[in-house]
Amino acid sequence: MKTSPPRPLRQAPVRSSPTLEDLAVAAGVSRSTASRAINGGDRVSPEAQAAVDRAVVALGYIPNRAARSLVTRRTSSIALVIPEPDVRVMMDPFFAVVITGITEALRETDVQLVLLMSRTDDDSSRTLRYLRGGHVDGAIVVSHHKADSWARSLAETGLPTIFIGRPWDTTFDVTYVDTDNVGGGRLAAQHLAGIGRRRLATVAGPADMTAAVDRLRGWKAGLAEAGLPEGPVVHADFTTDGAAAAARRLLAEDPDIDGIFAASDLMALGVLEALHAAGRTVPGDVALMGYDNHAVAETAATPLTTITQPMVEMAVKAGTMLLEEIEAPGSHPEPVIYSTELVERASTSVAPTASAANA
Amino acid sequence: MKTSPPRPLRQAPVRSSPTLEDLAVAAGVSRSTASRAINGGDRVSPEAQAAVDRAVVALGYIPNRAARSLVTRRTSSIALVIPEPDVRVMMDPFFAVVITGITEALRETDVQLVLLMSRTDDDSSRTLRYLRGGHVDGAIVVSHHKADSWARSLAETGLPTIFIGRPWDTTFDVTYVDTDNVGGGRLAAQHLAGIGRRRLATVAGPADMTAAVDRLRGWKAGLAEAGLPEGPVVHADFTTDGAAAAARRLLAEDPDIDGIFAASDLMALGVLEALHAAGRTVPGDVALMGYDNHAVAETAATPLTTITQPMVEMAVKAGTMLLEEIEAPGSHPEPVIYSTELVERASTSVAPTASAANA
DNA sequence: CGACAGCGTGAGAGCGCTCCCACCGGATCT
DNA sequence: AGATCCGGTGGGAGCGCTCTCACGCTGTCG
Numbered sequence: 001m002k003t004s005p006p007r008p009l010r011q012a013p014v015r016s017s018p019t020l021e022d023l024a025v026a027a028g029v030s031r032s033t034a035s036r037a038i039n040g041g042d043r044v045s046p047e048a049q050a051a052v053d054r055a056v057v058a059l060g061y062i063p064n065r066a067a068r069s070l071v072t073r074r075t076s077s078i079a080l081v082i083p084e085p086d087v088r089v090m091m092d093p094f095f096a097v098v099i100t101g102i103t104e105a106l107r108e109t110d111v112q113l114v115l116l117m118s119r120t121d122d123d124s125s126r127t128l129r130y131l132r133g134g135h136v137d138g139a140i141v142v143s144h145h146k147a148d149s150w151a152r153s154l155a156e157t158g159l160p161t162i163f164i165g166r167p168w169d170t171t172f173d174v175t176y177v178d179t180d181n182v183g184g185g186r187l188a189a190q191h192l193a194g195i196g197r198r199r200l201a202t203v204a205g206p207a208d209m210t211a212a213v214d215r216l217r218g219w220k221a222g223l224a225e226a227g228l229p230e231g232p233v234v235h236a237d238f239t240t241d242g243a244a245a246a247a248r249r250l251l252a253e254d255p256d257i258d259g260i261f262a263a264s265d266l267m268a269l270g271v272l273e274a275l276h277a278a279g280r281t282v283p284g285d286v287a288l289m290g291y292d293n294h295a296v297a298e299t300a301a302t303p304l305t306t307i308t309q310p311m312v313e314m315a316v317k318a319g320t321m322l323l324e325e326i327e328a329p330g331s332h333p334e335p336v337i338y339s340t341e342l343v344e345r346a347s348t349s350v351a352p353t354a355s356a357a358n359a
Numbered sequence: 360m361k362t363s364p365p366r367p368l369r370q371a372p373v374r375s376s377p378t379l380e381d382l383a384v385a386a387g388v389s390r391s392t393a394s395r396a397i398n399g400g401d402r403v404s405p406e407a408q409a410a411v412d413r414a415v416v417a418l419g420y421i422p423n424r425a426a427r428s429l430v431t432r433r434t435s436s437i438a439l440v441i442p443e444p445d446v447r448v449m450m451d452p453f454f455a456v457v458i459t460g461i462t463e464a465l466r467e468t469d470v471q472l473v474l475l476m477s478r479t480d481d482d483s484s485r486t487l488r489y490l491r492g493g494h495v496d497g498a499i500v501v502s503h504h505k506a507d508s509w510a511r512s513l514a515e516t517g518l519p520t521i522f523i524g525r526p527w528d529t530t531f532d533v534t535y536v537d538t539d540n541v542g543g544g545r546l547a548a549q550h551l552a553g554i555g556r557r558r559l560a561t562v563a564g565p566a567d568m569t570a571a572v573d574r575l576r577g578w579k580a581g582l583a584e585a586g587l588p589e590g591p592v593v594h595a596d597f598t599t600d601g602a603a604a605a606a607r608r609l610l611a612e613d614p615d616i617d618g619i620f621a622a623s624d625l626m627a628l629g630v631l632e633a634l635h636a637a638g639r640t641v642p643g644d645v646a647l648m649g650y651d652n653h654a655v656a657e658t659a660a661t662p663l664t665t666i667t668q669p670m671v672e673m674a675v676k677a678g679t680m681l682l683e684e685i686e687a688p689g690s691h692p693e694p695v696i697y698s699t700e701l702v703e704r705a706s707t708s709v710a711p712t713a714s715a716a717n718a
Numbered sequence: 719c720g721a722c723a724g725c726g727t728g729a730g731a732g733c734g735c736t737c738c739c740a741c742c743g744g745a746t747c748t
Numbered sequence: 749a750g751a752t753c754c755g756g757t758g759g760g761a762g763c764g765c766t767c768t769c770a771c772g773c774t775g776t777c778g
Contacts, residue, residue: 017493019734030758035736043756062492066428067734071763075425077473095455103476112494113474114436117462133421134376135471240658269658299599299628301660378764389728394766402726426764430733 018059027055038063077112078322079131079139083124083150084117093295094311098142098164101315109323111137124149132157138322143167143176145208160325162318166210166335175325177318177336179309181214182221184340187307188261188289189222191342195350197259197287201232203246203271205263212238215263215291232257236267243270251278258286259348265290265297268304268347276301287348303345310338377418386414397422436471437681438490438498442483442509443476452654453670457501457523460674468682470496483508491516497681502526502535504567519684521677525569525694534684536677536695538668540573541580543699546666547620547648548581550701554709556618556646560591562605562630564622571597574622574650591616595626602629610637617645618707624649624656627663631706635660646707662704669697 018026024034029048037044037052044052055061069075080102082095102113114136118124131139131154138160141150151167151174163176170176192200202219205212212235220230232253236246243262247270250257260275262268268290275286282288282302290297293308317336325331377385383393388407396403396411403411414420428434439461441454461472473495477483490498490513497519500509510526510533522535529535551559561578564571571594579589593609595601602621606629609616619634621627627649634645641647641661649656652667676695684690 020736021734031735032737032758032760033756036757039736045756048756062488064429064734065492065494066425066434067763068736069425069763070423070429070734070765071736073763080474092455093452096451099474100476103474107482112489115439115458115462115472115474117459123466129421130471133424135424296655296658299655299659379766380764390765391728391730391767392726395727398766404726407726423764426733427766428733429735429764430766432733 017064018061020061020063023052023055023059023061026059027051073134075135075137076110077114077136078106078326079114079116079136081127081131081139081141081150082115082117083127083141084144094292095142097311098315098318101312101317102140102319104312105316105319105323111323128153131159138162138326140164140318140322141167143210145206145210160322160329162322162325164315164318166214168208168210173332175321175333175335177314177321177338178210179311179314179338180340181211182218184291184307184309185215185218185220185261185263186222186225187218187340187342188215188291189219189226189228191305191344191348192259192261192287192289193223193226193228195287195348198228199231199254199257200228200259200261201234201250201254201257202261203243203250203263203267204233204235205238205267207235209238212263219261236270238264238267240266240270240273243267244274245270247271247274248278251275251280259288260286261289261291263291265292265294265300265304265306268306269296269300272300272302272304272347283346283348283350289348293343297343297345300347302347305345305348306343307340308343309340314338376423377420379420379422382411382414382418382420385418386410432493434494434496435469436473436495437465437685438473438475438495440486440490440498440500440509441474441476442486442500443503453651454501456670457674457677460671460676461499461678463671464675464678464682470682487512490518497521497685499523499677499681500526502569504565504569519681519688521681521684523674523677525573527567527569532691534680534692534694536673536680536697537569538670538673538697539699540570541577543650543666543668544574544577544579544620544622545581545584546577546699546701547574547650548578548585548587550664550703550707551618551620551646551648552582552585552587554646554707557587558590558613558616559587559618559620560593560609560613560616561620562602562609562622562626563592563594564597564626566594568597571622578620595629597623597626599625599629599632602626603633604629606630606633607637610634610639618647619645620648620650622650624651624653624659624663624665627665627706628655628659631659631661631663642705642707642709648707652702656702656704659706661706664704664707665702666699667702668699673697 020031020034024031027034028051033044033048034052036042037049041049065076106113116127116130118127139154141161141163143163143165145168151163151169152172154161155172155174163174166176166178167174200223202216204216207213223230232250234246234250236242260271262271268288271288272282275282280286288304290304290306293306297304297306321333379390379393383390386393387410392403392407393411395401396408400408465472475486477486498513500520500522502522502524504527510522510528511531513520514531514533522533525535525537526533559582561575563575566572582589591609591612593605595605619630621630627647630647631641634641639645647663649663649665652665656663656665680692
């Protein structure tokens, strides 16, 4: 009477990967024991453990992440949020370094890095929903001016979050890592004053970015400490072209400037360009400093004296902190600030400029 | 008799996100109908659909990815595999562009990008296991010399995979996108020959990388077509320093060289350095070409003539192709090759070198 | 006027895993 | 001696979702 036709299987008989059940059968134990053996082997006899281990190898067993995640409410993945719409910004080696650092922190764990980029403001709410949706266990946000809303929104969700770069708004519970931009700005002022320059100016970054504001603050403090006047300040947008225009304004305002601090190497490049166009030599007429120790600082026509910051360590730290925060929520750690260092190159040397060497 | 004590809840009563069940209740429909309404709304009455839509907004419902993934066997995420141990390589803007392009292709879908970097050979098998484990629906591999084993291993797993850059071994079923490196090499030869240079040499990339081999092949073909001898070939490792050393060997071998093609801009920088150190002017004594149209090509002491390639488009294409392959498996598409273009700058201009302008 | 599509719907099974609970037997305590 | 504990184990429920299936219900055709 068993004439019922062979009903098509719900799932095509594709040779799918072995389940925990298969593993348990192969190892001759129960599913529970197999599960315990897989996860650290607490309360498992050596024999059972060995049997499971063998079966894992034999079957090529790999736990199903979705099933596990469904019950543990852990996804074993974290998000790197890059709230920048612009390809140009992505091109910044900064991001590569951040990614490398986080990846480094994630080694030895089975946590995966999910990349979240919001290219438009529209994406931004989508990204936020994604984060809120419990798809990741935590997030690292690369903080720029636009990150303000992120900081607060994320803090409200209770999702473990670390910011790289101090968020603009820190009036609530937020943990971050950053470099000592104030110290870096001060270093620049000290150095230029130290080599005898007296009429100093700066091309600062956008006034709505914490890094830019901090560098400017340090710069002013350094000048004051050296007993020098504050000097002209122009703002640019961290781009080479923008800085070139800013430098032209600077030169028009005060033609006797003998030292300029650009708040980034890319901007210093623009300043260099503008100086050359105006017939000034570097460092002969004007000593020039950048910031970031970007690759271009070394390859520039006149290699740039600049400020270097331990970005990889910072990124690694961010990753480690996030992992800890996920493991033990509520232990809001203090912000970590990394100190900066001066890198001396030709653009502030007292010797004549080297850029005309092959003339 | 119902004196059983209030057993502690298995799950702490944390206010967790609403489930499909909650949604269904709120909308006054069954879980099935709610599910259908969420997923495209096939076979759902307008009223039911509207009710569900309202409930979604009201409850802030977000589907649980893990649960969905468990039954659909889809993860809605793809992996970007970067088989490079070196931070330096990561710093290459290339990766930023690739990431940007893929992200662009993924917009409008809810597919997430998972980053997989293998920094050691040990990681490599770990990564492979991860990919094999069904944690992602597909993978994009940035192909370099080391990717050989990847290609074959991945092809064997049947996981939809697209390579960016032709893998070394294409004797099996593999789909990839690439730029026309042969054409680019030929372009370089044509250009240098076209401006009247006759004693041409090249600093090629590593002989185990397809891009390097292809560029060299195109270069040789271009020379032959221009009726010029093959000239000296030295290999370097795509780094500035390595290229500088290679260039010194070149100069020692044949001091009368009047044109050099470096297979990357970074290498061209090294060559430029070596040339200057040897007292040669560029382009006066020696015309110099790079490849990639890297940012440094523009900012170099002598801006570099170089070859540009549509990398963003290529990355977008890779993303799109992968999405298609996931959607309709087995439709192994043909490789897509993007053509390259010449970008002329001062390093091959016939006019006197501009780098000494501020002397 | 009965048969039969076909659409919208709800019940229910089950994806692979973790974790609570009950159980068992041997060691330890009173 | 019995009571108690505790390491090791297996049974079973259930995480939130999709998907198959069966069930009305309306409309159309023979």
